[in-house]
Amino acid sequence: MNDIPRVLKIVEVRMENPMVKTYIFKGNLGAKPGQFVNVWMPRVDEKPFSVAYCDDKEFWLTIAAVGPFTKKLHKDFVKGSKLGVRGPYGNGYTVLKNKHIVLLAGGYGAAPLYFLAHESVKNGCKVEFIVGAKNKDLLLYTEMISKMENVSLHIATDDGSVGMKGYNTLILEKLLAEQNGSSDGHGIAELFVATCGPEVMMKSAMDICEKADVPIEVSIERYMKCGTGVCGNCCVDGLGVPVCKKGPVMRGEMARKISGLAKWHRDNVGLKINW
Amino acid sequence: MNMTINFCGVTFPNPTVLASGILGVVGDSLKNVVINGAGGVTSKSVWLTRHDGHPGPVMMGTQNFYINAVGLPDGGIEKAREELKKYMEWNESQPEEKQVPLIGNIVAGSIKDFAEIAKGMRQIGPDIIEVNISCPNVEDEFGRPFAHCAISAGAATEIVKKNAGKIPVIVKLSPNVGNIGEIAKACEASGAEGLTVANTFGPGMVIDIDTAEPILANKVGGVSGPGIKPLAVKKVWDTASAVKIPIIGMGGVMTGRDVIEFMMAGASLVGIGAGVYYRGVEVFSSVVAEIEEWMVENKVANLQNIVGKALKK
Numbered sequence: 069m070n071d072i073p074r075v076l077k078i079v080e081v082r083m084e085n086p087m088v089k090t091y092i093f094k095g096n097l098g099a100k101p102g103q104f105v106n107v108w109m110p111r112v113d114e115k116p117f118s119v120a121y122c123d124d125k126e127f128w129l130t131i132a133a134v135g136p137f138t139k140k141l142h143k144d145f146v147k148g149s150k151l152g153v154r155g156p157y158g159n160g161y162t163v164l165k166n167k168h169i170v171l172l173a174g175g176y177g178a179a180p181l182y183f184l185a186h187e188s189v190k191n192g193c194k195v196e197f198i199v200g201a202k203n204k205d206l207l208l209y210t211e212m213i214s215k216m217e218n219v220s221l222h223i224a225t226d227d228g229s230v231g232m233k234g235y236n237t238l239i240l241e242k243l244l245a246e247q248n249g250s251s252d253g254h255g256i257a258e259l260f261v262a263t264c265g266p267e268v269m270m271k272s273a274m275d276i277c278e279k280a281d282v283p284i285e286v287s288i289e290r291y292m293k294c295g296t297g298v299c300g301n302c303c304v305d306g307l308g309v310p311v312c313k314k315g316p317v318m319r320g321e322m323a324r325k326i327s328g329l330a331k332w333h334r335d336n337v338g339l340k341i342n343w
Numbered sequence: 344m345n346m347t348i349n350f351c352g353v354t355f356p357n358p359t360v361l362a363s364g365i366l367g368v369v370g371d372s373l374k375n376v377v378i379n380g381a382g383g384v385t386s387k388s389v390w391l392t393r394h395d396g397h398p399g400p401v402m403m404g405t406q407n408f409y410i411n412a413v414g415l416p417d418g419g420i421e422k423a424r425e426e427l428k429k430y431m432e433w434n435e436s437q438p439e440e441k442q443v444p445l446i447g448n449i450v451a452g453s454i455k456d457f458a459e460i461a462k463g464m465r466q467i468g469p470d471i472i473e474v475n476i477s478c479p480n481v482e483d484e485f486g487r488p489f490a491h492c493a494i495s496a497g498a499a500t501e502i503v504k505k506n507a508g509k510i511p512v513i514v515k516l517s518p519n520v521g522n523i524g525e526i527a528k529a530c531e532a533s534g535a536e537g538l539t540v541a542n543t544f545g546p547g548m549v550i551d552i553d554t555a556e557p558i559l560a561n562k563v564g565g566v567s568g569p570g571i572k573p574l575a576v577k578k579v580w581d582t583a584s585a586v587k588i589p590i591i592g593m594g595g596v597m598t599g600r601d602v603i604e605f606m607m608a609g610a611s612l613v614g615i616g617a618g619v620y621y622r623g624v625e626v627f628s629s630v631v632a633e634i635e636e637w638m639v640e641n642k643v644a645n646l647q648n649i650v651g652k653a654l655k656k
């Protein structure tokens with residue numbers, strides 16, 4: 069019941085792309101793929117970030133510079149700097165054993181799904197990893213993914229600068245269709261999809277999976293403060309539950325009950341904003 | 344066995360009430376709290392216009408205490424209208440015995456604004472209006488809360504009462520005063536129909552010793568949770584000794600036995616805030632089951648009869 073920030077040292081900072089850096093911390097966080105932590109910058113603020121990798125010695129956070137907190141982080145925090153971390157919070161993705169799974173990532177969603185891929189492969193899964201981005205420069209984690217055993221990487225970019233041109237959900241549709249007719253013993257009934265990225269992308273993946281009758285888990289992002297289901301800022305319409313606690317990862321059937329899914333979220337005072 | 348409580352003429356199916364500021368941002372969240380067993384729900388404190396609150400960390404807990412300085416963030420009265428109406432419509436669609444009253448909590452920085460926000464809340468039409476004159480973590484912005492002075496507390500009560508129409512008005516007091524009975528009497532004399540005892544204690548502070556930095560971005564915050572329970576019970580006792588109007592007691596309530604304790608000290612209803620952190624939103628149904636167990640064991644047929652039992656001896 070102690071959720072006081074632990075002050076931890078950044079042992080390495082990795083440039084991922086012009087917008088994104090990965091911060092590697094020493095320590096045993098004990099997180100599962102899909103869980104997140106609150107990062108505390110003393111006297112500034114505290115913000116939620118997904119765990120991009122975790123073992124008993126270190127964990128990674130992959131962070132895009134988008135606003136005051138994350139830009140300050142990129143600018144002022146280097147190897148050797150310290151930050152407060154609390155968590156892990158929320159629930160994670162289901163890590164299956166000996167299954168054929170498809171991961172669909174958009175934006176920094178590739179980071180938490182990398183962690184899921186890692187754990188799934190350890191469990192004997194075969195992984196199709198679809199990564200999408202606006203263009204080649206904004207792709208994330210693709211080099212590491214391409215080196216993983218039992219993982220096939222599929223890339224889509226909006227401008228076609230690498231991989232398929234167009235939405236990454238087209239690749240998902242294609243893979244599900246192929247699997248449907250496959251005879252490798254991993255029929256479609258065996259497939260499982262996990263996705264993380266822009267809500268519009270995840271919603272369209274949910275529709276594709278519903279049609280194909282394939283289970284899917286999504287990660288719902290809302291403005292979070294406490295991370296423990298108390299403040300109520302991340303409660304979603306329809307379900308009424310705080311996604312920091314009953315999510316961020318949830319089954320597609322549950323996510324469907326969120327009113328305003330892929331349409332609106334809320335700001336720091338609970339006012340609705342369109343995605 | 345009867346667990347219903349009549350408070351200010353409003354019927355609560357059980358004495359547990361969601362305290363203001365917890366899970367109260369979204370209308371459907373209040374509904375979820377009711378589905379999890381609460382006998383009443385309170386909105387987050389509503390301002391006339393948008394109010395941003397403090398940066399994070401805004402709260403943290405240990406096994407002994409909870410501390411927060413959320414800074415009363417809120418989207419303003421129009422947002423409250425949409426969210427609270429949504430809850431009220433759902434509640435009205437439920438069978439009567441399952442309906443759970445809504446308490447609309449309002450806050451303002453001046454007497455003039457209290458008049459406006461009271462009017463706004465009256466138009467929304469919750470079962471009860473609760474006036475927050477006691478938040479300890481916006482002192483930088485607004486100075487000492489009204490609840491620290493009998494004259495100011497009375498003035499805030501009077502102006503809200505004048506603008507609240509027929510809706511019962513209750514005032515949420517600060518425990519951080521030496522004379523809570525005097526403040527309570529001033530509110531009663533100014534027309535308050537009930538009191539909420541109390542808001543968080545302090546303010547307090549938690550310092551991270553690795554960085555030598557206060558953890559809350561606001562540096563200080565209101566203290567609640569398990570450790571404050573005996574202090575809060577005494578505040579309820581002192582208030583109940585001073586006034587005739589009914590009380591919502593709160594501060595560190597975790598179990599059904601805690602609820603009974605507050606009721607024996609003089610509370611008719613009992614609020615749960617930090618309890619949601621320690622036991623999840625399921626705390627309400629667990630606490631209600633624990634109260635029921637206690638009633639059976641002690642052959643109490645009507646829960647309302649225990650209100651003030653320890654006080655009257």
Ligand SMILES: Cc1cc2nc3c(=O)[nH]c(=O)nc-3n(C[C@H](O)[C@H](O)[C@H](O)COP(=O)(O)OP(=O)(O)OC[C@H]3O[C@@H](n4cnc5c(N)ncnc54)[C@H](O)[C@@H]3O)c2cc1C
Pocket residue numbers: 104114115116117118119129130131132133134135136137138139176179288289290291292293316335
């Ligand atoms: C469960 C979860 C996991 C996340 N994982 C990652 C991650 O792995 N990598 C990453 O780069 N980002 C992640 N984010 C988003 C990250 O929290 C925001 O980008 C960050 O808070 C922005 O802060 P800022 O001050 O830099 O920008 P701002 O200008 O304040 O905000 C930019 C955007 O971030 C959103 N945001 C701001 N504060 C919060 C908050 N407290 N909670 C949620 N959203 C917020 C705003 O709504 C806005 O859309 C995650 C968010 C959640 C809820």
Ligand SMILES: Cc1cc2nc3c(=O)[nH]c(=O)nc-3n(C[C@H](O)[C@H](O)[C@H](O)COP(=O)(O)O)c2cc1C
Pocket residue numbers: 298299362363364365387388402409410411413415448475478515541542543567568569571593594595596614615616617618
């Ligand atoms: C996170 C948090 C936010 C709160 N926000 C408000 C608020 O907006 N308005 C208010 O009147 N009280 C607020 N309070 C005070 C509670 O309603 C309650 O009076 C206090 O926490 C004591 O109860 P507890 O020990 O059960 O938490 C808040 C308390 C907490 C913990």
